[in-house]
Amino acid sequence: MAVWLTQQVGANGRVVATDVDTTYLNRLDLPNLEVRRHNILSDSLDMLGPGSFDLVCTRLMLFWLAGKQEIAIRRMVECLRSGGWLIDEDGDWGMVAPVDPSHSHYALYHRVWKNGEWWASRGYDPTFGQKLPMLFERCGLVNIRHEASAAVVRGGSPWGRWWLQSLEGIRASERADGSLTEERDKEYGVLTAPLTDPSFWFLNALIHACWGQREIS
Ligand SMILES: C[S@@+](CC[C@H](N)C(=O)[O-])C[C@H]1O[C@@H](n2cnc3c(N)ncnc32)[C@H](O)[C@@H]1O
Known part of the structure; x- marks a missing residue:
């Protein structure tokens, strides 16, 4: 980017x-x-130049700042000049799920994933991306537009391999901080096993793009 x-x-x-x-x-x-x-979230905006940017562009970061997204957006808005634009691309990562009820992985996957509760139990909003326009409006932006897209892909596809690596990364961080119980470890196994199986079709994350403008003063 x-x-x-x-x-x-x-x-x-x-x-x-x-x-x-x-x-x-x-x-x-x-x-x-x-x-x-x-x-x-915490460093001085003076390091960047408040009110000086024509465009602030952020991608795939806000989802991970659980509970602090509004603070981050307000600070990015502060960096914009009058009439400048903020754009964020972010995901509904908790929506990733199989689409074929007859597939052998389907029932077990849904039992673990529980409509995104797996993410909510870790403090993440499974449908964060679709809330961007409301957050942008609360932070004072105008002329807000929002688009989203997703695809149904198979295990072993580039997206499937990327998602597998992402889940393995989160599993490794839980192992490192001591929160990976035996039960949680098994859940990771259930969510990752089908991702290399080409017969497994699943909806990938809805990726959102939201943009809005700082009011002209
Ligand atoms: C999923 S990566 C996305 C990287 C890049 N924006 C892209 O689209 O390829 C999330 C990035 O956000 C960064 N990040 C996380 N918390 C941050 C914070 N509080 N301030 C600035 N960057 C942060 C991470 O270091 C990481 O590089």
């Missing part, structure tokens, strides 16, 4: 890319890109 933005703004434009972990961003060496380590 940072690279694409540098191409859009051209040689005279400027892109500032931020993350709490800049390991990947630091590999980029582009004349119109500045990389800054910054925590959107």
Whole structure:
């Protein structure tokens, strides 16, 4: 996303890319890109320049800031100039589920996933992405638009492999912080096993794009 933005703004434009972990961003060496380590929840906005950005663009981050999304959005809005735009792309990660009731993995998967309760029990809102327009409005943005898309894909597909890695990453973090009970570990097994099985069709996450404008003052 940072690279694409540098191409859009051209040689005279400027892109500032931020993350709490800049390991990947630091590999980029582009004349119109500045990389800054910054925590959107707690670091000073003076490091970035409040009221100075034409566009603030964030992707696949807000979902993970459970209970603090509104704070993060308000702070990103503060960075916009009058009339500037905020865009977020985020997912309804808790919606990922099989679509074929006759498949051997279907019943067990649903027993563990429980309509997204598996995510809610970990403190995440399974349908966070679709709430973006309300949050944007609460944070004072106007001219809000929202679009979403999803696909039905099979186990072993690129999306299936990516989702498998994502769940394994969350399992590893639970193992590291000591919250991975034997029962939870089995649940991960149920949710991940079908993801390499090409006969398993499932709805992937609804990915939302929401954008809104800071009022012109
Ligand atoms: C799923 S990755 C998405 C990365 C990138 N935006 C993309 O779309 O490919 C989520 C990113 O959010 C970053 N992140 C998490 N909490 C953050 C915070 N409080 N402030 C800034 N970045 C944060 C993580 O370090 C991680 O790089």
